[in-house]
Amino acid sequence: MTEAPYLSINGISKSFGTMQVVRNADIEIGRGEFVSFLGPSGCGKTTILRMVAGFETPSAGSISIDGRDVTYLKPSQRNIGMVFQSYALFPNLTVAGNIGFGLRVAGESRAGIDQRVKEMLALIGLPQLADRFPWQLSGGQQQRVALARAIAPRPSVLLLDEPLSALDAKIRVSLREEIRAIQQDLGITTIFVTHDQEEALSMSDRVMVMNQGRIEQIGTPADIYNHPNTSFVAAFVGTLSQLEATVTDPSRGEAQVGEARISGLRLPQQAKPGDTLRLALRPESLRRDHREGDQTLEARIQSVNFLGAVIRIKLVIGAVPLSLDTFNDPTRPPPVTGQTIKVHFAPQTVLALTD
Amino acid sequence: MMRLSAWAAIAFGMLYFLLPLLGMTEFSLKMRRGVYSFDAYAKVLADPRFQETFSYSVMMAVFTIVFGVLLVVPTAYWVRLKLPRARPFVEFVTLLPLVIPAIVVVFGYIRLFNTSSWLPLTGTAMGTNILLMFGYATLSLPYMYRAVDTGLRTIDVTTLTEAAQSLGAGWVTILGRLILPNVLVAVLSGAFVTLAIVIGEFTMAALLNRPAFGPYMQLLGANRAYEPAALAVIAFGITWACMGLIQLVARLAPKPATPVKD
Numbered sequence: 066m067t068e069a070p071y072l073s074i075n076g077i078s079k080s081f082g083t084m085q086v087v088r089n090a091d092i093e094i095g096r097g098e099f100v101s102f103l104g105p106s107g108c109g110k111t112t113i114l115r116m117v118a119g120f121e122t123p124s125a126g127s128i129s130i131d132g133r134d135v136t137y138l139k140p141s142q143r144n145i146g147m148v149f150q151s152y153a154l155f156p157n158l159t160v161a162g163n164i165g166f167g168l169r170v171a172g173e174s175r176a177g178i179d180q181r182v183k184e185m186l187a188l189i190g191l192p193q194l195a196d197r198f199p200w201q202l203s204g205g206q207q208q209r210v211a212l213a214r215a216i217a218p219r220p221s222v223l224l225l226d227e228p229l230s231a232l233d234a235k236i237r238v239s240l241r242e243e244i245r246a247i248q249q250d251l252g253i254t255t256i257f258v259t260h261d262q263e264e265a266l267s268m269s270d271r272v273m274v275m276n277q278g279r280i281e282q283i284g285t286p287a288d289i290y291n292h293p294n295t296s297f298v299a300a301f302v303g304t305l306s307q308l309e310a311t312v313t314d315p316s317r318g319e320a321q322v323g324e325a326r327i328s329g330l331r332l333p334q335q336a337k338p339g340d341t342l343r344l345a346l347r348p349e350s351l352r353r354d355h356r357e358g359d360q361t362l363e364a365r366i367q368s369v370n371f372l373g374a375v376i377r378i379k380l381v382i383g384a385v386p387l388s389l390d391t392f393n394d395p396t397r398p399p400p401v402t403g404q405t406i407k408v409h410f411a412p413q414t415v416l417a418l419t420d
Numbered sequence: 421m422m423r424l425s426a427w428a429a430i431a432f433g434m435l436y437f438l439l440p441l442l443g444m445t446e447f448s449l450k451m452r453r454g455v456y457s458f459d460a461y462a463k464v465l466a467d468p469r470f471q472e473t474f475s476y477s478v479m480m481a482v483f484t485i486v487f488g489v490l491l492v493v494p495t496a497y498w499v500r501l502k503l504p505r506a507r508p509f510v511e512f513v514t515l516l517p518l519v520i521p522a523i524v525v526v527f528g529y530i531r532l533f534n535t536s537s538w539l540p541l542t543g544t545a546m547g548t549n550i551l552l553m554f555g556y557a558t559l560s561l562p563y564m565y566r567a568v569d570t571g572l573r574t575i576d577v578t579t580l581t582e583a584a585q586s587l588g589a590g591w592v593t594i595l596g597r598l599i600l601p602n603v604l605v606a607v608l609s610g611a612f613v614t615l616a617i618v619i620g621e622f623t624m625a626a627l628l629n630r631p632a633f634g635p636y637m638q639l640l641g642a643n644r645a646y647e648p649a650a651l652a653v654i655a656f657g658i659t660w661a662c663m664g665l666i667q668l669v670a671r672l673a674p675k676p677a678t679p680v681k682d
Contacts, residue, residue, distance in 0.1 A: 118586060119585075120582055120585075139585070140582070140586055141585050141586075141587075143586075144588075145586055146586065146587075147582070147583065147586040149579050149582070149583060151576060151579055153579040153582070153583040155583070155598050155602075156674040157598070157601040157602050157674040166584070166589075167587035167588055170584075170587055170588045170589045170593055171588055198674070211583075214583075214587070215586070215587075218587060218588065224586075
């Protein structure tokens with residue numbers, strides 16, 4: 066991010082009684098950027114979002130939007146659009162009434178409101194539902210209307226609080242693409258809170274991973290997935306198999322894993338012979354076919370899960386479990402449980418975790 | 421066997437409630453010797469005191485309802501939104517009128533607001549009317565509060581409030597345009613119960629010496645034979661009409677936004 070940040074969260078903390086739920090969080094978000102807050106339940110991601118919205122006041126730190134300090138402003142004074150997990154449509158208002166609510170509160174003319182409501186309905190692809198009430202809509206339609214309602218008053222920042230969590234899997238996938246397309250179309254700065262890594266990785270410009278109130282890592286989806294800074298990020302984002310290893314020759318990137326010796330690893334700079342660390346492998350890093358430069362391990366197949374396009378094979382090396390993902394090939398017989406096979410991986414794809 | 425005993429219990433219950441009503445209604449029609457007639461009703465309806473006291477009580481009921489709504493809706497909303505821990509305490513307070521007799525309340529009022537007090541409300545008819553309205557609001561508080569609180573339970577008060585706030589709405593807009601319309605049926609239920617209470621209330625109106633319908637019914641009952649029965653039937657009719665209106669209005673209420681299946 067080279068230009069000045071549009072939304073700055075500066076060292077904010079939040080405590081409820083004696084429990085600190087957010088610890089000294091810092092993040093700067095550029096204009097038009099889509100940033101996801103990702104983490105398990107209770108990690109503090111929603112609390113930060115609520116502090117940005119003004120529903121919670123930080124115990125320490127500040128929040129500014131476009132250079133204006135909004136830390137202690139009321140939610141109604143922040144010009145923020147918010148979409149809730151439970152849709153939160155007003156049951157007594159029609160779809161048009163819901164979308165036009167913010168504009169009516171802002172005192173816009175009736176003609177202006179009608180025009181904007183039409184634009185929003187066209188944007189979410191529901192122009193025929195203006196006169197319906199929320200209870201007459203499906204969950205996906207309700208969430209689209211909630212999105213239109215949030216962006217109708219042209220907010221400076223859009224906050225999405227797990228907006229897809231209550232929807233069916235198929236609707237979730239299509240709606241996340243729609244949300245991203247609308248966000249890019251409007252160029253609106255957006256924070257998206259989710260505990261679903263797939264949503265975060267597929268929609269975001271950057272992802273902020275949180276754990277126990279702390280920010281673990283901020284980076285692009287590819288960074289977060291391929292170069293996790295901590296073992297928490299590595300384990301939380303994607304599936305990961307971990308092997309205990311002992312460093313044998315740091316200059317060659319060599320470590321001992323059980324009986325096998327693996328070289329060419331990217332070990333931490335401070336690694337010394339005899340140090341123990343964990344080597345982490347993504348399921349897609351392991352292969353059944355050998356390529357030049359690959360390292361090889363022998364493993365026993367514990368179970369085979371057919372997932373359609375992908376087959377996930379659970380392996381064990383001694384007592385250590387590993388996962389291997391391979392594309393389904395109808396021309397090859399599927400792997401057999403109990404069989405011992407050789408698995409291969411490029412040493413560069415192994416993550417060395419020290420914490 | 422179970423079904424038979426259930427029907428027997430229902431039949432007994434209906435007889436228990438309906439027989440006195442039927443008896444009273446029949447008695448109210450026997451003013452003219454030997455034939456059924458509406459003479460008692462005609463007499464009651466033609467009595468200027470009936471019209472005066474009934475319209476007075478209806479007017480008092482309207483003011484009580486407006487005051488009750490303005491007091492209870494924001495209170496119940498605020499307790500749900502910001503003070504959920506105070507709910508048991510507030511509920512206890514709203515139940516007090518059920519255990520404190522009206523006569524105690526009205527004597528307290530008279531003592532506090534008599535002509536030699538710092539706020540001599542009983543010194544004027546308007547002041548006494550205001551005092552009586554407060555008394556009626558107190559009597560109807562347990563019903564009004566419970567009705568509104570039940571209505572609020574059917575909506576996600578916190579999220580709707582936050583959604584409205586994020587759209588720039590202030591408290592008055594949130595209460596007036598969102599909360600009140602969504603609990604309107606509950607408010608109307610409370611309002612009709614309030615109407616029924618005010619129409620039949622005797623103690624407060626009599627002790628504050630106001631021309632209300634309750635004291636008129638008592639006066640008539642002490643001096644006439646058939647007219648009080650006719651009056652009681654009219655009062656029942658009003659109450660039942662209110663109940664019917666509650667049912668009718670409930671059908672027009674906004675439905676919760678539970679989505680239809682995708």
